Amino acid sequence: MGYNVAIDGPAGAGKSTIARLVAKEKGYVYVDTGAMYRALAVYFLEKGIAAEETEKITSAAREAEVGIRYQDGAQQVYLNGENITSKLRTEEAGNMASMISPIPEVRERLLELQRSLAREKDVIMDGRDIGTNILPNADVKIYLTASVETRAKRRYQELKEKGTSCDYKEIVKDIRERDMRDMNRETAPLRQAEDAILVDSSDMTIPEVVEMIIQLCG
Ligand code: DC
Numbered sequence: 390m391g392y393n394v395a396i397d398g399p400a401g402a403g404k405s406t407i408a409r410l411v412a413k414e415k416g417y418v419y420v421d422t423g424a425m426y427r428a429l430a431v432y433f434l435e436k437g438i439a440a441e442e443t444e445k446i447t448s449a450a451r452e453a454e455v456g457i458r459y460q461d462g463a464q465q466v467y468l469n470g471e472n473i474t475s476k477l478r479t480e481e482a483g484n485m486a487s488m489i490s491p492i493p494e495v496r497e498r499l500l501e502l503q504r505s506l507a508r509e510k511d512v513i514m515d516g517r518d519i520g521t522n523i524l525p526n527a528d529v530k531i532y533l534t535a536s537v538e539t540r541a542k543r544r545y546q547e548l549k550e551k552g553t554s555c556d557y558k559e560i561v562k563d564i565r566e567r568d569m570r571d572m573n574r575e576t577a578p579l580r581q582a583e584d585a586i587l588v589d590s591s592d593m594t595i596p597e598v599v600e601m602i603i604q605l606c607g
Contacts, residue, residue, distance in 0.1 A: 392417070392511040393526075394606060395519035398533035399579060400483070400567045401540035403590055403598065404515040407533065410599045412513050413462070415606055420457070420506050421464055422516035422523070423486065425499045427477040428455050428466045430485035440488035447494045455502060480563070487567050490517075491574035517571055520582035529605050530585035533598070537564055539591045 394417065396404050405421055412419035432453045438445045456467040465474050476482065489495050496518075503523050506512055516523070520530035535543075541561045548555040571579040581587060586605060590598050 390508055392528050392606075393507050393524050394513040394529045394531070394602075395524050395527040395582075395585075396513065396515040396531045396533055396602075397517055397520050397579065397582070397585070398515075398531075399540070399564075399571065400487075401544050401564055402533045402535050403543065403595070404533050406595060407590075407598050407602065408513045408515045410595070411602050411606070414599070414603055415513075416511070417513045418459065418506070418510045419462075419464060420503065420512050420514040422499070422503055422514060422519065423483075424464065424466050424474075424477050425455050425457075425502065426486040426490050426495070427482045428468050428473060429453055429495055429498065430482050430489055431473055431476050432468055433489060434481065434485055440485060443492060446489055446492055450492075450494050450498050453498070455499060457502065457506065484563075484567070487570050491570070491576050493576050496576055517579040518577035520585045521580060522577045525582075529602075529607075530582050531588055531602060531605070532581035532585040533588050533590060535589060535591040537561060537568070540564055 396408050398404050409419050411417065429450060433446055433449060436449060438449060454469050458465045458467065465472055466477060500523065503514065507514060507524055514524065520527055541557060541564050544560050545555060545557050588598060588601060
């Protein structure tokens with residue numbers, strides 16, 4: 390078993406930015422589990438399957454083989470042998486991932502892949518149910534959050550820097566909806582594990598959060 394750090398929290402809390410920096414500093418492998426759900430979401434979107442078509446999703450999920458490889462330390466996601474990493478970070482893929490992730494067969498499809506990565510390597514893994522469900526015995530568990538307004542502002546800034554047109558109010562609405570779905574679903578809802586340390590990054594800088602987590606990792 391590798392050394393395992395679990396980071397869970399809502400969309401836009403900064404999990405991936407923080408986890409990537411901690412991984413670099415500590416020599417861990419960064420595992421982004423959201424990207425795996427996004428990969429399945431892209432598969433269903435390309436097949437024209439809607440999020441409500443649970444039966445079609447359940448059966449299509451069986452045909453979708455998600456694989457992870459690392460290139461210069463960066464996670465690459467493969468879907469049935471094709472590298473689809475560049476297709477994952479869209480709002481459409483994120484929303485679809487949030488809508489299909491409550492389906493037990495979808496979660497089941499990714500569980501073993503996530504656990505096997507943590508068995509083989511020292512990892513910092515981020516997601517929604519890592520500390521509660523995937524790695525219940527993780528060495529360190531963090532619940533990273535920030536206020537809805539802070540998360541929306543960060544997302545707005547990020548999109549503006551990329552030159553993507555966006556509306557702040559729309560982003561707030563989107564984040565609230567995503568929180569509702571991720572926290573209130575029946576299967577593996579997002580919640581803080583009993584033994585997780587709560588980190589609210591609303592009034593913290595990125596280096597401050599990174600430093601705090603590094604200290605916790607011993
Ligand atoms: O972290 P992210 O935005 O890339 O995740 C996209 C969606 O995938 C998220 O809204 C819920 C789902 N997800 C999940 O259910 N469990 C995980 N471990 C990671 C993501």
